[in-house]
Amino acid sequence: MSAATATATAGAAPRSAGALAGFRIAVTSQRRSAELIEALERRGAQVLHAPTLRLAPLAEDTELLDNTRRVLQLRPEYVLVSTAYGFRRWFETAEAAGLGDELAQVLRAARIHVRGPKALGAVRALGFHAEAMAGDELTSTMVARLAPLLEGKAVVLQHHGLGDDESAAALLEAGTRELVRISPYRWVPPEDAGKPEVLLRALCSGSLDALTFTSAPAVVALLEAARQHGCHPELLHALQTTITTVAVGPVTAAPLREAGIEPLVPSRHRMGAMIHTLVEHLGRRGALECATVLGPCQLRGDTVHLGGAGTELGASQLRLFKALLEARGNVVSRGALAALLPDGSSDHALDMAVSRLRGALPDARLVSTVVKRGYRLNA
Structure with missing residues (x-):
């Protein structure tokens, strides 16, 4: 493709x-x-x-359930929630395994902190109370604010699918008694x-x-x-x-x-x-505009507009025309234009590419040839 x-x-x-x-x-x-x-x-x-x-669930949820059981035994003082999807999936997986009621008790007893509004919404939707939210929606900010309070405490970090080694390291450096990392999903190719x-x-x-x-x-x-x-x-x-x-x-x-x-x-x-x-x-x-002898010309994405008509350009045509349009009537050298085409383009290949560009434009007269020098927009 x-x-x-x-x-x-x-x-x-x-x-x-x-x-x-x-x-x-x-x-x-x-x-x-x-x-x-x-x-x-x-x-x-x-x-x-x-x-x-793409997001993929952990294989058979074995790791997630094992870590959930650790959380139930640990009874953590703090639970840090990074993502709404991850928090919901964690609780849904626990419920499916018959651990939902016990996990709910643990979460109600813990001090819950969230990264952003979506995580806050997920926590509230499941009936829990969040004590605070990071103002800039960064996990690092949430962790830094809590660090002075965490020495000797048990902490749960629910993070996104690639883990969060920096936040985990910061929590351990803060002196947490024990840290459990909850990853309800993982990223795969x-x-x-x-x-x-x-x-x-x-x-x-x-x-x-x-x-x-x-x-x-x-x-x-x-x-x-x-x-x-x-x-x-x-x-x-x-x-x-x-x-x-x-x-x-x-x-x-x-x-x-x-x-x-x-x-x-x-x-x-x-x-x-x-x-x-x-x-x-x-x-x-996002649009480029230039006055020409044929009237105002505008390039929006891959479409050239001139006098009420609009035509789409192919990838090579677009690169050439954008260079000419940006030059606003000044000459663009043959070398500079050839560099926009595939490697090894000859003089003949450039001339053919410009010929195809003219054929694709609403009016071929938009592009003028400057003998032995290059091409320019007819502005």
Whole structure:
């Protein structure tokens, strides 16, 4: 499958108009992905769904139940809850094993602290009381605030599917008497192992406008996949320069920021707010515009608009036209344009690519040839 997976297939129904019409957006999540994809497509976006990880329950829940029995014996003073899904699944698994009533007694006696609003909602929905929530929704903040109180105490840490070694180490350093780590699920590779590679090719080739993340492990998995496929520098460059990256909250954003990528993060850490933030950003900054001798020209995602007509460009055509549009009538050298095509492109290959670009534009006269120098937008 090529990077063009993100574009509409031949013979597909015409795109719906909307705030995201013409933009190509990748969704990396597995959980609730259908909801996110439907919301983006309803606004006119083309969506590439490429999960980098998937959630899988622990095998037969043996480890989870063993640790739950440890919690029942331990009667901890503190229970730290990181994720809503994890807390719900822990309690549901305990109930299915006949341990629900006893676990409920333990939780009611413990001082429960939660990472964020979703975890708080899950705790309350099951009838328990949370004593406090981290203001910035970070587990590290929750642990740091509690550390002075934990010496000699028994503590339970419910964490996400990749574990949380740093928080666990901080709790042990605080002098906890005993620490039990509860992991009600784990992250495993996606069912379609080729999807991360498809996503990487699309990102590195410039075939996408935006990339969405709803979990930190998904970010880590994509960066690791890039290292394994030898395109880590290219991926970082794309995410730092041309592709809009959006994370649902600060926890998800953390590994992106560590890699030098500054994502959009909504003020409310919810999927709906993430979509609104992305729509607002692309509507304001995602389109390129330039006045030409043929009238105003706008590029939204992969679609060129001129005089009321709009046409879609292929991946190579898009790279060439974006370079010309950004130059705003100045000459773009043949060498600079050839560098945007596959390695080893000859002068003839560049001329053919420009010819195909002209044929795809609403008006071929948008691109002018500057003999022996290169090409420019007819502005």
